[in-house]
Amino acid sequence: MRRGSNQLRVADFNQAVVLDLVRRSRGVSRADLQRESGLSSQTISNITRRLIDDRLIRESTPEGSARGRPSIPLITDPDGAYSVGVHIDPARLTIVLLDLEGEVRLGRQDHTPQATNPSEVTAFIADAVDGLMTEAGIDRARVLGLGIAAPGPLDVEAGLLLDPPQLPNWRNVRLRADLHEATGLPVLLDKDVTAAATAELRSSPQSSTSFVFLYLGSGVGASVVLDNQVIRGTTNNVGEVGDLVVDPDAEQLEWSGRRGGLAAACVPEALVLQAARVGLMPLPNLNDYVAVDDACSALCALASAGDAVASRILERAARRVAVGLGVLVNLLDVPRVVLGGPLWDRLSSAFLPVIPDLVDRELVAAREKVLVQGSAVGEQVAARGAAELVMDHFLAPRASALMVG
Amino acid sequence: MRRGSNQLRVADFNQAVVLDLVRRSRGVSRADLQRESGLSSQTISNITRRLIDDRLIRESTPEGSARGRPSIPLITDPDGAYSVGVHIDPARLTIVLLDLEGEVRLGRQDHTPQATNPSEVTAFIADAVDGLMTEAGIDRARVLGLGIAAPGPLDVEAGLLLDPPQLPNWRNVRLRADLHEATGLPVLLDKDVTAAATAELRSSPQSSTSFVFLYLGSGVGASVVLDNQVIRGTTNNVGEVGDLVVDPDAEQLEWSGRRGGLAAACVPEALVLQAARVGLMPLPNLNDYVAVDDACSALCALASAGDAVASRILERAARRVAVGLGVLVNLLDVPRVVLGGPLWDRLSSAFLPVIPDLVDRELVAAREKVLVQGSAVGEQVAARGAAELVMDHFLAPRASALMVG
Numbered sequence: 001m002r003r004g005s006n007q008l009r010v011a012d013f014n015q016a017v018v019l020d021l022v023r024r025s026r027g028v029s030r031a032d033l034q035r036e037s038g039l040s041s042q043t044i045s046n047i048t049r050r051l052i053d054d055r056l057i058r059e060s061t062p063e064g065s066a067r068g069r070p071s072i073p074l075i076t077d078p079d080g081a082y083s084v085g086v087h088i089d090p091a092r093l094t095i096v097l098l099d100l101e102g103e104v105r106l107g108r109q110d111h112t113p114q115a116t117n118p119s120e121v122t123a124f125i126a127d128a129v130d131g132l133m134t135e136a137g138i139d140r141a142r143v144l145g146l147g148i149a150a151p152g153p154l155d156v157e158a159g160l161l162l163d164p165p166q167l168p169n170w171r172n173v174r175l176r177a178d179l180h181e182a183t184g185l186p187v188l189l190d191k192d193v194t195a196a197a198t199a200e201l202r203s204s205p206q207s208s209t210s211f212v213f214l215y216l217g218s219g220v221g222a223s224v225v226l227d228n229q230v231i232r233g234t235t236n237n238v239g240e241v242g243d244l245v246v247d248p249d250a251e252q253l254e255w256s257g258r259r260g261g262l263a264a265a266c267v268p269e270a271l272v273l274q275a276a277r278v279g280l281m282p283l284p285n286l287n288d289y290v291a292v293d294d295a296c297s298a299l300c301a302l303a304s305a306g307d308a309v310a311s312r313i314l315e316r317a318a319r320r321v322a323v324g325l326g327v328l329v330n331l332l333d334v335p336r337v338v339l340g341g342p343l344w345d346r347l348s349s350a351f352l353p354v355i356p357d358l359v360d361r362e363l364v365a366a367r368e369k370v371l372v373q374g375s376a377v378g379e380q381v382a383a384r385g386a387a388e389l390v391m392d393h394f395l396a397p398r399a400s401a402l403m404v405g
Numbered sequence: 406m407r408r409g410s411n412q413l414r415v416a417d418f419n420q421a422v423v424l425d426l427v428r429r430s431r432g433v434s435r436a437d438l439q440r441e442s443g444l445s446s447q448t449i450s451n452i453t454r455r456l457i458d459d460r461l462i463r464e465s466t467p468e469g470s471a472r473g474r475p476s477i478p479l480i481t482d483p484d485g486a487y488s489v490g491v492h493i494d495p496a497r498l499t500i501v502l503l504d505l506e507g508e509v510r511l512g513r514q515d516h517t518p519q520a521t522n523p524s525e526v527t528a529f530i531a532d533a534v535d536g537l538m539t540e541a542g543i544d545r546a547r548v549l550g551l552g553i554a555a556p557g558p559l560d561v562e563a564g565l566l567l568d569p570p571q572l573p574n575w576r577n578v579r580l581r582a583d584l585h586e587a588t589g590l591p592v593l594l595d596k597d598v599t600a601a602a603t604a605e606l607r608s609s610p611q612s613s614t615s616f617v618f619l620y621l622g623s624g625v626g627a628s629v630v631l632d633n634q635v636i637r638g639t640t641n642n643v644g645e646v647g648d649l650v651v652d653p654d655a656e657q658l659e660w661s662g663r664r665g666g667l668a669a670a671c672v673p674e675a676l677v678l679q680a681a682r683v684g685l686m687p688l689p690n691l692n693d694y695v696a697v698d699d700a701c702s703a704l705c706a707l708a709s710a711g712d713a714v715a716s717r718i719l720e721r722a723a724r725r726v727a728v729g730l731g732v733l734v735n736l737l738d739v740p741r742v743v744l745g746g747p748l749w750d751r752l753s754s755a756f757l758p759v760i761p762d763l764v765d766r767e768l769v770a771a772r773e774k775v776l777v778q779g780s781a782v783g784e785q786v787a788a789r790g791a792a793e794l795v796m797d798h799f800l801a802p803r804a805s806a807l808m809v810g
Contacts, residue, residue, distance in 0.1 A: 152769075153769065162770075165769075233739070234738050234739060234740050235740075237738045237772065238738045241736055242769075243769070244735075248655075249653070259653065326648070330646065330649075331627060331629075331643070332636070332638060333637075333638020333640055333642045333644075333645075334639055335639045335640075367645070
């Protein structure tokens with residue numbers, strides 16, 4: 001009985017290995033699979049037949065070959081499986097539907113409901129996910145699950161938001177259980193920065209798989225990727241960098257964040273406070289993240305339109321963010337920094353022309369120049385990462401699948 | 406020819422696997438080795454015979470067994486191999502002789518020569534290493550090599566000190582080649598913090614293999630150990646944290662370091678400048694690291710003797726160091742912080758009573774309390790790590806041994 005169960009798991013593991021090889025290729029023959037997996041030709045034949053029957057992979061058209069019978073490339077069936085990724089930023093809610101080929105089939109962005117009761121937000125997310133699946137016209141039986149990227153701190157194992165400073169009413173919210181109840185889908189919860197780093201790593205060139213990802217949204221956070229591994233932290237709460245002092249001479253803002261900290265340098269609330277202080281715009285209701293986010297958009301638009309005061313605020317933000325990035329690069333000795341998150345698109349035109357040189361100036365002597373770039377994935381990065389984590393959870397071969405049971 | 410060479414390497418690899426299993430045990434039978442290595446009993450028999458012939462391992466006395474013939478435990482022969490570790494702190498030069506059992510057989514500490522010509526220091530190190538080996542009365546043919554732990558930045562692959570701010574005359578010094586020439590030993594160069602983290606990890610309880618190591622010496626540096634792996638950084642120059650701002654309101658010292666930075670908070674030069682500023686002691690020659698280190702010892706002794714002014718300086722240093730540790734823990738989400746390095750023994754009595762709570766206050770909400778402790782290895786930590794890196798280089802099984810050639 002026990003042995004039979006182990007055998008089944010090993011079979012599942014081999015199947016996952018093969019599916020993973022197909023997913024990561026653009027067409028791979030059975031002979032290639034045999035060579036790369038180390039499995040026998042009979043096992044490959046059986047597994048590929050099963051995967052084709054399950055509609056997870058399919059045979060593609062062989063390319064013309066000069067001699068002999070061309071081998072048939074196997075490719076993933078994009079409609080074989082889906083996952084949904086939801087990124088809860090306090091101001092913006094991003095949802096994507098990912099297909100088995102790793103393409104975003106459909107996405108949407110909404111204002112995050114500023115409800116005092118988290119259950120209203122849960123209901124909103126469930127509705128939005130439902131709407132997205134309907135709009136995509138997909139077979140719902142093939143949706144593997146829902147991945148949630150949320151601000152920390154959170155208890156990933158218990159599926160809890162603990163006490164996120166950015167979501168003041170969300171103390172000890174059982175987000176994973178609540179969303180499972182509301183959607184019927186398996187739900188995976190992870191930190192926003194971890195999900196973002198996961199998606200960014202997938203779309204990175206093979207040559208540079210160590211980097212720091214700076215997440216810019218309603219909050220600021222960092223994640224660290226070293227040698228192809230996303231660093232999660234012992235409690236899965238890596239990347240709290242808001243209190244890192246980046247400007248000892250910074251003004252004291254009327255808020256709870258640390259004076260001169262990285263959060264004070266670049267989160268929308270702090271930027272809007274700075275803009276209001278110099279009379280550039282009225283102060284929005286600071287308890288309304290959407291209002292703050294909109295005001296920050298207005299500030300960025302002013303800077304883009306050439307307003308000198310707005311531009312100076314963003315230039316100063318870039319200088320301060322560069323100091324923070326310098327700290328991370330000096331500490332971790334990574335060759336690359338990636339900036340992303342829901343706020344990044346609005347800051348990039350002010351930041352990108354100046355920030356590589358500013359970071360460079362912060363590096364210790366003899367440190368090689370670091371590559372500073374915007375996210376290759378774009379605004380959906382954390383939502384997409386959450387969806388990819390779900391795909392991996394169900395489809396990728398993991399040592400634990402062999403170890404457990 | 407090529408195949409033969411591969412076979413030899415695989416044989417070496419298996420031998421290294423077996424030796425490693427013996428090194429990490431306190432007595433292991435051939436049957437245990439067979440089970441743990443997955444090698445055949447014939448292979449184990451051949452390899453252990455060869456290792457015994459080479460005097461790397463030996464048979465120990467079997468413990469009494471109730472029934473059957475007791476199995477013979479194999480243990481490393483402490484005299485089977487040695488390595489030498491040298492830690493070059495600008496003020497203190499620490500040298501240890503490590504035996505194959507991992508014990509420090511003999512060690513010494515000297516003032517680092519404040520020579521303007523690095524070749525004088527190289528000659529001094531070669532003499533000191535020679536003296537240590539003579540004093541230990543060991544078979545020099547069994548010394549595998551010399552490991553050097555040095556302040557960064559350095560080019561580990563080329564064996565160069567690049568431009569260490571703490572060693573002003575050591576620009577592009579070919580330390581590895583020079584010391585090889587002077588000693589005749591194979592030489593390995595690594596960063597002080599990386600060597601220290603290596604030694605600390607070896608002496609850590611199995612339960613906590615993720616930690617930040619804060620190196621306190623003539624300079625300050627950090628290293629990061631995640632899941633049993635010492636993080637080296639892409640260019641092997643991890644851990645430059647001296648510019649991390651830990652006190653935005655700090656005084657401006659008469660030196661080149663960043664105002665309010667972690668270096669200004671705790672390196673001897675900065676502490677001595679602070680002490681001189683309040684009239685506690687005269688300022689030593691700041692270009693003489695030994696004089697600065699001695700003045701810092703005097704400051705610490707005053708604090709230990711109850712001098713209120715000296716105590717306040719060290720208390721402030723502890724507060725500032727705690728802010729830096731908070732940044733590292735919030736970023737990396739590690740459960741443990743270890744303080745060590747040549748300065749640590751002098752600071753520990755002022756730091757240890759207060760620093761755990763001070764670090765705790767810096768942690769983001771819901772971050773679990775972090776364990777803050779002094780090095781389990783002590784003052785020789787970096788020298789010992791350098792010696793261990795040499796042992797590993799020659800004796801530990803590495804995938805690359807299989808890949809190369």
